[in-house]
Amino acid sequence: MSKFDSKKVMPRYLALSVILSLVGVAVVIKASVIMTAKKSYWEIVAKQQKRDSIPLPPKRGNILSSDGQLMASSIPEFKIYFDFQPISKADTALLNRMDTLWHEKLDSLCMGLHEIFPERSAEEFKKHLEEGRNKVVKEKVKKTVNGKIKFVETGKTSIGHRNWPIWPHRINYSTYCLVKELPFINAGRYRSGFHCDTFKIRLRPFGSLAQRTVGDMYAAKDSARYGLELTFDSILRGTTGLKHPQKVLNKTIDQVVAPAIDGADIVTTIDVGMQDLAERALLNEMKDTLTRADMGVAILMEVATGDVKAIVNMERTPSGRYEERMNNAVSYVCEPGSVFKVASILVALDDGVCDTTEIIHSGCGIMPFGNRQMKDHNWRRGGYGDISVAQSIAYSSNVGVSYIINKYYGSNPTRYVNGLYRIGIAEDLNIPIKGYHHPNIRMPNTKTTNRAEYWSSTTLPWMSIGYETQIAPINTVTFYNAIANGGKMMRPRFVKAVQKEGECIKEFPPEVIKQQIASPQAIKKTQDMLRDVVTYGTGRKPMQRMLFPVAGKTGTAQIADEHGGYHSGVTRYWLSFAGYFPADNPRYSCIVCMRKKGLPASGTMSAKVFRQIAEGVIAQDLKTRIEDSRDSASILIPDVKNGNIAAADYVLSQLNIKTNGNWAGYYGKKNKKEGFAPVWGKAIREADNVTLSKRSTDNRVMPDVTGMGARDAVFLLEDMGVRVHLSGRGRVKSQSIPSGMVLKAGMTCELHLQ
Numbered sequence: 001m002s003k004f005d006s007k008k009v010m011p012r013y014l015a016l017s018v019i020l021s022l023v024g025v026a027v028v029i030k031a032s033v034i035m036t037a038k039k040s041y042w043e044i045v046a047k048q049q050k051r052d053s054i055p056l057p058p059k060r061g062n063i064l065s066s067d068g069q070l071m072a073s074s075i076p077e078f079k080i081y082f083d084f085q086p087i088s089k090a091d092t093a094l095l096n097r098m099d100t101l102w103h104e105k106l107d108s109l110c111m112g113l114h115e116i117f118p119e120r121s122a123e124e125f126k127k128h129l130e131e132g133r134n135k136v137v138k139e140k141v142k143k144t145v146n147g148k149i150k151f152v153e154t155g156k157t158s159i160g161h162r163n164w165p166i167w168p169h170r171i172n173y174s175t176y177c178l179v180k181e182l183p184f185i186n187a188g189r190y191r192s193g194f195h196c197d198t199f200k201i202r203l204r205p206f207g208s209l210a211q212r213t214v215g216d217m218y219a220a221k222d223s224a225r226y227g228l229e230l231t232f233d234s235i236l237r238g239t240t241g242l243k244h245p246q247k248v249l250n251k252t253i254d255q256v257v258a259p260a261i262d263g264a265d266i267v268t269t270i271d272v273g274m275q276d277l278a279e280r281a282l283l284n285e286m287k288d289t290l291t292r293a294d295m296g297v298a299i300l301m302e303v304a305t306g307d308v309k310a311i312v313n314m315e316r317t318p319s320g321r322y323e324e325r326m327n328n329a330v331s332y333v334c335e336p337g338s339v340f341k342v343a344s345i346l347v348a349l350d351d352g353v354c355d356t357t358e359i360i361h362s363g364c365g366i367m368p369f370g371n372r373q374m375k376d377h378n379w380r381r382g383g384y385g386d387i388s389v390a391q392s393i394a395y396s397s398n399v400g401v402s403y404i405i406n407k408y409y410g411s412n413p414t415r416y417v418n419g420l421y422r423i424g425i426a427e428d429l430n431i432p433i434k435g436y437h438h439p440n441i442r443m444p445n446t447k448t449t450n451r452a453e454y455w456s457s458t459t460l461p462w463m464s465i466g467y468e469t470q471i472a473p474i475n476t477v478t479f480y481n482a483i484a485n486g487g488k489m490m491r492p493r494f495v496k497a498v499q500k501e502g503e504c505i506k507e508f509p510p511e512v513i514k515q516q517i518a519s520p521q522a523i524k525k526t527q528d529m530l531r532d533v534v535t536y537g538t539g540r541k542p543m544q545r546m547l548f549p550v551a552g553k554t555g556t557a558q559i560a561d562e563h564g565g566y567h568s569g570v571t572r573y574w575l576s577f578a579g580y581f582p583a584d585n586p587r588y589s590c591i592v593c594m595r596k597k598g599l600p601a602s603g604t605m606s607a608k609v610f611r612q613i614a615e616g617v618i619a620q621d622l623k624t625r626i627e628d629s630r631d632s633a634s635i636l637i638p639d640v641k642n643g644n645i646a647a648a649d650y651v652l653s654q655l656n657i658k659t660n661g662n663w664a665g666y667y668g669k670k671n672k673k674e675g676f677a678p679v680w681g682k683a684i685r686e687a688d689n690v691t692l693s694k695r696s697t698d699n700r701v702m703p704d705v706t707g708m709g710a711r712d713a714v715f716l717l718e719d720m721g722v723r724v725h726l727s728g729r730g731r732v733k734s735q736s737i738p739s740g741m742v743l744k745a746g747m748t749c750e751l752h753l754q
Contacts, residue, residue, distance in 0.1 A: 056241030056256065060200065061263030063214055063228060063236070065272045066307070066496070071214050072229065075203050077170040080179060083193035084133045084160030098191060102133075105183040112182040116175060117167055132164030170199060202229070210275050212313045212324040213433065213494070214268075227327070228268065228494065231432045235498055238263035264505060267497040269307035273620055274300055274613075278310040281612035283322055286314060286594060291605050293575075293594040297329045299477045300613060303586045305510040306481065306490030310613075331435040333470035337557025338603065339578045339591075340425075340466030341401045342526060343479060345393055347419035349522040353408040356390040356525050362399040370457035374402050374465075377556075393529040394537030396554060396603075402461035413444045413460045423517040424489045425471070425479045432494055440470040466557055473576075477591035480552070480578045482514070483530070484586035487523040489514040527551060531583055539577070542607035550614055551586075552579015554603030559595070573601035581614045588617060702749075704739035708732050710753055717749055728753035 034042055063072035087095050110125040120128075139156045171179070176196065179185065185194045202217040215227025222237075224230040241260030246253050278298045286293040293316070300310040313324045326332070348354045365376035365383025376383050376399050384397055392400025409416035420426050420441055428438040441463075444455040462468050474492060482489035491511040498506040517523075530551035534543040538554045555576035573596055580589040590613055592606040702722075705713040713732050714724045722743060727750070736750035737743075 053257070054243050054245060054254075056243050056258075056260040057200065057222070058238030058240060058260040059262040060202070060222070060238065061236040062265040064265055064267045064499075065270050066268060066309070067271065068267070069272050070205050071210065071268065071270065071272070072202055072204050074200050076173055077199045077201050078173070078176045079170050079197040079199070080166045080176070081195055081197070082129065082132060082164045082166055083162050083195060084135075084164060085158060085162055086190055086193035094191075098187075101184060101187065108183045109185065113166070113179075116178050129164075129166070132161045134159060135161045135164070137161055166194075170201075206272060206276075208324060209272065209279065210270055210311060210324075212327045213270070213311050226434060228266065228433070230434055232266050232495065235266060236263040265499040266495050267499060268495050269302075269305075269309060269493050270311070271309045274617055275310040275312070277616040277620075278613050279312045279314075281609045281616070282312050282314060282592065282594075284612075285605060285609045286316070286322065290600060291594065291596060293596040293605075295328060295332075295595040297332070297473045297591070297593040298609065298613065299329050299473055299591050300617070301477055301481050301492065301589045303481055303484045303580060303589055304490075306478070306493050307496065307510075308492050308494050309588070327433060327435055328473070330431050330433050330472055330474045331437050333437045333440060333472045334559050334574055335467050335469060335557050336471045336476055337466040337555035337574055337576060338396045338398075339476055339480075339553050339555035339576050340469065340471070341393060341396065341464070342483075342530070342553050343420060343423060343425045344401055344405050344416075344464040345389060345529070346423055346483075346518055346522055346526050347416060348389075348404055348408060349525055350423065350518040351408075351415070351419060354389060354404055356388060356529065358389050358404070359386055360389065360392055360397075360400045360403050361386055362392075362397055362403070365397075365399060367399045367403060369402060369406060369461040372458050372462075374399050374461060390525075390529050390532060391537075393553070394532040394535075396533075396538045398465045402464050405464035406461045410460060413455070416460065416464075417441060417443050423479070424482060424514050425475065427475065427478070427489070427513055429475060429478060429491060429513070431474060431492060436474075437470075437472055439472065439475050442468075466555065473591050473593050476576075476578050477589055478513075479517075480580060480591065481589035482517050483523060483526055484551075484580035484589050487516045487518055487520060488512060489517050527583075530579060534579075538603065539579075539607050542604045542611055546611065546615070548581065548614075548618060549583035550579055550581040550611075551583040552577055552607070552610065554607055556601060556603045570597045571599075572597050575601060575603050575606045577603050577606040577610045579610065581618070588614070590614065702735075702737045702739050702741040702743055705735055705751070706732050710751070713751055721745060721747075723748040725750050726753060727751070730754050 060074040062070055062074075065071050087098060106126060106129070107122070110122040110129070113125045114120065114122040136157050136159060139158055166179070180194070185192050189195055200222060204211065204214065211227075213227050215229025215231075216225045217223065217229060218225055224233045224236075229236065239261035241256065242258040243254045243256045246255055278300055282296045282298045285291055286296045295316070296312070296314045298310065298312040299308065301308055311329050313326060313328045314322045315325045315328070316322055317325070349356070362376065362384050364385075365379030365381075367374050376397050378384070383399070384391070384395055387395065387397060387400055389400070389404060391397070392404070405416060426439045426441040429436070442453055442455070444459075445453055446455050448454055459468055478489065478492055489512070491513050493508060493510060496508050497504050498508075518526075530553060531549065533539045533553050534550055539552060543550055555574070555578070557574045557576075559572050559574045574593065575596065576591065576593040578589075578591040580586045590610055592609040592613070594606055594609075703716060703720075705716060708716075709731060710726055714726070717724050720743065722737070723746075725748060730753045732751050733754040734752045737747065
């Protein structure tokens with residue numbers, strides 16, 4: 001018989017089913033109400049709980065010099081604020097406690113701020129903070145209007161500013177840490193309301209040194225402006241990460257979805273010492289009263305590798321200051337002038353059409369070409385007469401160089417221009433700096449109507465001496481660097497490696513553009529001609545009495561003004577000197593260019609800067625340790641002044657310097673107690689020992705105390721019963737009582753120290 005009693009069990013199941021059904025219906029009804037009637041309310045709640053993804057900015061990489069010194073680095077700066085409504089108004093107990101803490105700590109907080117920021121007093125800080133705490137603020141809510149998020153006023157107001165600036169300027173990290181330790185602020189962000197905005201700024205420890213080449217960043221946004229900062233921006237910038245803020249138990253926790261990858265460091269070829277040397281040398285000459293240049297460029301390059309060790313770009317601003325405003329070393333293309341003559345003669349030597357010994361009849365320094373007359377700079381003094389090809393370079397003869405080029409290439413100028421391209425003077429260097437302009441050397445063309453491209457009967461002779469072409473200084477120094485390198489042309493290198501956490505992840509090895517720009521014989525003859533320029537030519541005067549040989553070429557060109565003309569107002573000149581040093585074993589090539597208005601104007605002005613750079617660079621390479629410059633067979637013994645010989649003996653013994661041990665005794669043959677006066681002397685260097693020149697011990701005779709220190713002189717004279725008055729500082733220069741005079745009781749001696 002079954003024990004199941006349906007009369008008792010079924011009503012229970014029925015009641016349970018009814019209850020569950022009612023619950024289900026209630027859930028559905030509640031969900032419907034939320035989805036319809038209260039939809040807007042819960043959307044606002046959801047938006048408050050959900051936050052958009054926040055990007056994680058990476059740390060920008062550093063720019064380093066060739067020896068690892070920081071040239072540009074990113075550091076944080078902070079703008080600090082108070083949120084005077086950090087605590088919910090519903091939590092009245094905590095709100096009251098924080099109000100009490102505020103009033104208790106306000107004075108000490110303001111005193112601490114005054115100590116950190118002394119420009120504002122504690123009373124001013126107190127007034128400023130109370131103003132922000134009592135400020136009436138209109139409440140706003142975030143709404144989406146026409147697909148755009150806007151803040152709309154609700155019509156309600158609250159007391160206390162949400163972002164009240166504590167200090168109006170940005171502060172560095174160390175100052176920020178000091179502020180965080182102040183009373184009330186150290187209670188934490190969610191209680192005190194203290195918060196900050198973080199900014200990344202680019203710091204250059206060496207200031208404006210190589211500023212245009214290193215580059216800069218826009219202050220308001222993380223974006224590179226120019227220089228290596230812009231060229232290698234993708235490497236320096238790194239990869240931005242991503243995080244999702246989530247609210248858990250009334251606390252916001254950042255969940256990192258993708259970590260930020262910091263940027264790598266780039267190692268440049270710039271040498272800080274050489275850069276500073278080149279900049280100071282160029283500025284000094286530009287500011288000279290005779291020069292008064294409005295623009296200057298200097299480039300120092302390593303011959304073997306093409307590394308740019310220094311690059312200076314200076315311009316005079318309307319206010320009279322000199323700043324690096326444009327990278328003219330790579331972007332300013334103009335007619336190079338006489339430094340181009342070397343390229344013209346090298347083409348002729350490489351083609352074998354002439355030799356350096358060929359004689360040129362330059363006459364009185366004036367020679368017609370087409371419908372114009374070519375003149376040498378000394379034509380008023382009768383010119384150079386008969387000169388060789390080598391002398392035409394040494395004396396920078398316009399007539400001589402133009403005559404050779406016109407003689408052998410006048411009937412086929414295309415061959416000459418092709419030769420210029422062959423030797424690399426017109427090479428596109430692909431410089432990794434924005435703004436680089438490649439050279440403009442046009443091919444013969446008589447059919448064009450464009451005046452800038454038209455090839456006339458005077459184009460060839462004037463092109464041969466550096467006119468009717470546009471070349472940047474970086475191309476000229478690269479060409480001279482190839483001559484110094486035996487004909488091998490190297491691409492200028494600004495960055496040699498990329499590092500990450502001290503490890504090299506990418507290298508930029510030296511790159512050869514042309515293995516040989518001309519035959520070895522032509523290169524050797526060109527090197528000899530450049531030596532002649534500074535031996536007896538136009539570069540002789542500024543290079544006199546140098547301790548090492550140099551080679552180079554001066555250049556002076558009249559250039560067009562900003563309107564493209566040559567004779568509108570004051571004439572503008574482009575002064576240059578390009579060369580290398582030491583000439584017998586070239587290590588560095590260098591070019592110095594200056595632009596100025598009016599006379600005097602000469603390439604020797606740039607040659608002066610070249611000399612200062614060359615001498616400074618070579619001096620940096622010299623050994624400075626005294627052990628390397630002192631003869632190992634000699635014995636270095638310091639001079640010992642008259643005075644306390646016992647003290648001198650102790651010092652010399654501590655320096656391991658041998659003495660003869662015969663100081664005649666500090667108190668003579670007997671000690672002072674027996675009535676003998678001290679015996680004084682001077683240490684004299686003599687082979688490996690020191691001897692003394694004894695002085696008289698007679699108390700009745702005035703001793704010679706010149707050269708003694710004040711302490712020793714006073715001790716000696718007062719011990720002999722002479723009163724002493726001192727004036728000045730240092731050693732005894734003179735004494736009022738001459739030495740050898742018989743002393744009398746009560747005498748006073750005036751000692752002048754210097």
